[in-house]
Amino acid sequence: MDDNEYKLNRNVSDFFDEALGLGLAEDIKLSQSDRYLPGKEIARGGMKSIESTVDTLTGREVAKALLIAKDDPEKTERFFHEARICASLEHPNIVPVYDTGFDKNGLPFFTMRLLGGQTLQKKVKNAQSSVADLIDVFVKICDAVSYAHSQGIIHRDLKPDNIQIGGFGEVQVCDWGLACSHGFKTAHSIHESDTKEYILPVTLDGMIKGTPGYLAPEQASSEKQELTAAADIYSLGAILYFILTGKAPLEDCDTLSSIQKTLAGDITPIKVFNPDASHSLTAICNKAMAVEIQDRYQSVEELKNDLLKYQHGFPTSAEEAGAWGALKLLIKRNQRIASLILVFFLVFNSALVLFLLNLSEKEKEARRAEALAIEAADQARDSEQATLEAMSMLAASEKQTRETLENLQKMTDEKKLASQKAAPRFLREGKMSFNHFEHYKALEQLNQAIELHPNIATAHEYKGRVLMSLLRYQEAEISYLRDKSTRNTFLNFVKEIKTQIPDPAKANYQDILTILSLYKKYSFATIQIEELFYSPALDFLSTEQRQDLAVDAAHIFQGFKKSEFNKMLPVISNSMPLVLYKTGLKTFDLRKHRKIKTYMIRGHATEVVMLPKVIIPSPTLEDIDACPNLKQIYISSSTELDFFKNLKVPVLNYKDIPQ
Amino acid sequence: MTDFQPTRVTLLQRLCNDEKDDLSWEEFTDAYKRYIYLLIRGMHIDHHDAEDLTQTSLLGVWEKISSFDYSPEECKFRTWLYRIVRNKVIDHIRKANTKKNKKVEIPDAETHSDPEIYNIAEKEWRAHISDRAYSNIKGNFSEKVMQCFDLSLEGKSTAEIAATTGIAEATIYVYKQRVKDALCHEIRVLNDKWS
Numbered sequence: 001m002d003d004n005e006y007k008l009n010r011n012v013s014d015f016f017d018e019a020l021g022l023g024l025a026e027d028i029k030l031s032q033s034d035r036y037l038p039g040k041e042i043a044r045g046g047m048k049s050i051e052s053t054v055d056t057l058t059g060r061e062v063a064k065a066l067l068i069a070k071d072d073p074e075k076t077e078r079f080f081h082e083a084r085i086c087a088s089l090e091h092p093n094i095v096p097v098y099d100t101g102f103d104k105n106g107l108p109f110f111t112m113r114l115l116g117g118q119t120l121q122k123k124v125k126n127a128q129s130s131v132a133d134l135i136d137v138f139v140k141i142c143d144a145v146s147y148a149h150s151q152g153i154i155h156r157d158l159k160p161d162n163i164q165i166g167g168f169g170e171v172q173v174c175d176w177g178l179a180c181s182h183g184f185k186t187a188h189s190i191h192e193s194d195t196k197e198y199i200l201p202v203t204l205d206g207m208i209k210g211t212p213g214y215l216a217p218e219q220a221s222s223e224k225q226e227l228t229a230a231a232d233i234y235s236l237g238a239i240l241y242f243i244l245t246g247k248a249p250l251e252d253c254d255t256l257s258s259i260q261k262t263l264a265g266d267i268t269p270i271k272v273f274n275p276d277a278s279h280s281l282t283a284i285c286n287k288a289m290a291v292e293i294q295d296r297y298q299s300v301e302e303l304k305n306d307l308l309k310y311q312h313g314f315p316t317s318a319e320e321a322g323a324w325g326a327l328k329l330l331i332k333r334n335q336r337i338a339s340l341i342l343v344f345f346l347v348f349n350s351a352l353v354l355f356l357l358n359l360s361e362k363e364k365e366a367r368r369a370e371a372l373a374i375e376a377a378d379q380a381r382d383s384e385q386a387t388l389e390a391m392s393m394l395a396a397s398e399k400q401t402r403e404t405l406e407n408l409q410k411m412t413d414e415k416k417l418a419s420q421k422a423a424p425r426f427l428r429e430g431k432m433s434f435n436h437f438e439h440y441k442a443l444e445q446l447n448q449a450i451e452l453h454p455n456i457a458t459a460h461e462y463k464g465r466v467l468m469s470l471l472r473y474q475e476a477e478i479s480y481l482r483d484k485s486t487r488n489t490f491l492n493f494v495k496e497i498k499t500q501i502p503d504p505a506k507a508n509y510q511d512i513l514t515i516l517s518l519y520k521k522y523s524f525a526t527i528q529i530e531e532l533f534y535s536p537a538l539d540f541l542s543t544e545q546r547q548d549l550a551v552d553a554a555h556i557f558q559g560f561k562k563s564e565f566n567k568m569l570p571v572i573s574n575s576m577p578l579v580l581y582k583t584g585l586k587t588f589d590l591r592k593h594r595k596i597k598t599y600m601i602r603g604h605a606t607e608v609v610m611l612p613k614v615i616i617p618s619p620t621l622e623d624i625d626a627c628p629n630l631k632q633i634y635i636s637s638s639t640e641l642d643f644f645k646n647l648k649v650p651v652l653n654y655k656d657i658p659q
Numbered sequence: 660m661t662d663f664q665p666t667r668v669t670l671l672q673r674l675c676n677d678e679k680d681d682l683s684w685e686e687f688t689d690a691y692k693r694y695i696y697l698l699i700r701g702m703h704i705d706h707h708d709a710e711d712l713t714q715t716s717l718l719g720v721w722e723k724i725s726s727f728d729y730s731p732e733e734c735k736f737r738t739w740l741y742r743i744v745r746n747k748v749i750d751h752i753r754k755a756n757t758k759k760n761k762k763v764e765i766p767d768a769e770t771h772s773d774p775e776i777y778n779i780a781e782k783e784w785r786a787h788i789s790d791r792a793y794s795n796i797k798g799n800f801s802e803k804v805m806q807c808f809d810l811s812l813e814g815k816s817t818a819e820i821a822a823t824t825g826i827a828e829a830t831i832y833v834y835k836q837r838v839k840d841a842l843c844h845e846i847r848v849l850n851d852k853w854s
Contacts, residue, residue: 006700009812012786012789012812015842018843019842019847020850
């Protein structure tokens, strides 16, 4: 292996960084001297030529202005002065300067935006745009000049050739070659006496700076005068003149006479070239081009505001419009509304006329009608009285009806509410009635209770018991079925008895015995037997049958041997006195009992009653009342005597019972 | 603007994509052999061992290059390469120690931090590429021109060079500039190609 392979000259290393540095920076460094490609001349003036070229750094196309007389130091100075002034103005309507310097041939140059499109001069001469569009352009020119003035710069060479209009509405004021610093900073300080002209000692080849026609009188004058913004305002007026007429002011004159005419203000009126020119614009133009500075607009802003007023259809300050002029403009601004108002006016007026004509005819008719009406009115008054009365009556009755209805409604509501509460009361009363063996009454009350509140189980049970004692077994079964809580004994009994007594309504004595046997079989309580014995369903029984029944019942329930009624009487009285009901018995001996219902004593036959041994005999009193032929009552010594004080019947003690 | 994508992708990317063949081995050796040698010498290894280690390192990088995650933005290839070389060197020293049963101090390369590695790797790379660029362009210029340039590299002023060579100062200036431009260009080319 060759050792030289590894040899190294470290001196070269320093170039590494230089070489790599930044590629872009290197390019820029290298290409600085020939940054702009050779261009093509697109315009040429007295002092400079304009080329379109490519900036190799940014890669964009630019316009490059080159000083023609490169060896003239004054012109070189002047040239760079222009570049500086232009570069200091940053406004969308002023052409921007990008770069300045000497190119590789040593020529002074500056580059600026390459403007497409046309100059205003060409645009107007080719009659490509309407006046309205051109006024828009003109407003932008005013903006640019106004801005320049605010920066203390006067253009001094404003003319249509120096206005570039791009394809997309961009407007740019160019060629600031004559521009100079004015020394004022704001539009308001325009009159300051110390404003000075800082014109460099540079003259163009000709005697005058500027272009005849667009030149302000004070510029054209041979007297040395301080130039102010008013000179630009005059030029702007001249541009407006050109826009309106298509001709530069004093276009047809030679330089000398044009200067004389400028100084004299002898400009061909706009109407001569363009009879249709707007009165407002003509006025604006005339004011801007006034010979005397104080007669012109005092600032570009003022001029622009007048233009905007014109654009929006308001009277401008220049035309000194009267009321009529203002009204005309008002109508012009609001053409649609104005025509609508006119149409409305016409329609309204004609309608009014027609209406008035109609009215006079109607008036005559009305007079005639009036007489008739007075007559009718008298009649009407009478009938009106009657009607009023009838109506008041009607109203009264209507009120009553409403009240009644309301009451009814109220009652129904109340009833509904009450019924919910009343059902248990009816049930209670039904139970009570049944306790007093008032079967039918009890049935009625229980029915009501059920009607008010169908879900009271107890009511169904009691109803079933009532029906059962009335021998209406079919219905009793339904009631028991409805009472879900009822003991099965009742239901079973009813089901069985139905098979044995198919038609209980026609039951005979034998049937009653069958019923009693079943009562015994189902071990019904004494109360059930009482319910049956005191039931009106058994009223068909004769006294004799009752006595037989008493004997049979004693046999069935107590197991006593059957015998004659009279023989069995003491036993029955002691064990089961209830069966003695309606047996024609005269003397009831209930001394053996303590708590017992005394319903059985009721009846015409009863004459003597020996009451059970109770302390408070009040339940018996009712039964005693039901014995009309009662003669004697015997009570125990422990029974409260006070309860009987209202009775006519003599109340005696057990002791008094005759043996 | 189509050559905005740097050409340097070619060698490394080709290798990373496992497109290894004789040609790319040769190019790889050409580009990195001396660089690796310089790195190893930088670790105080003598010329003889450094030559061997350069070979083993080249092979080691060649084998492992597929596992290198190539991303030109981060440009970590040379740092990565430096680590492989360093490991080879350390291995070598350890082996030598056991064989000869004596203690040779492991170079401080082992303890280098990342920025230090980066600095060393970059410094050697700059020297390597610049020198190669110089060799490459040398033949394009006449001896006189190169003489002027070499003298300026040695730090001689234009006046001194003029005195030595008898060439006008303005001409020397132009000569120097031409070589410098060519050299810078070649450095850029090589750096793009091999990084």
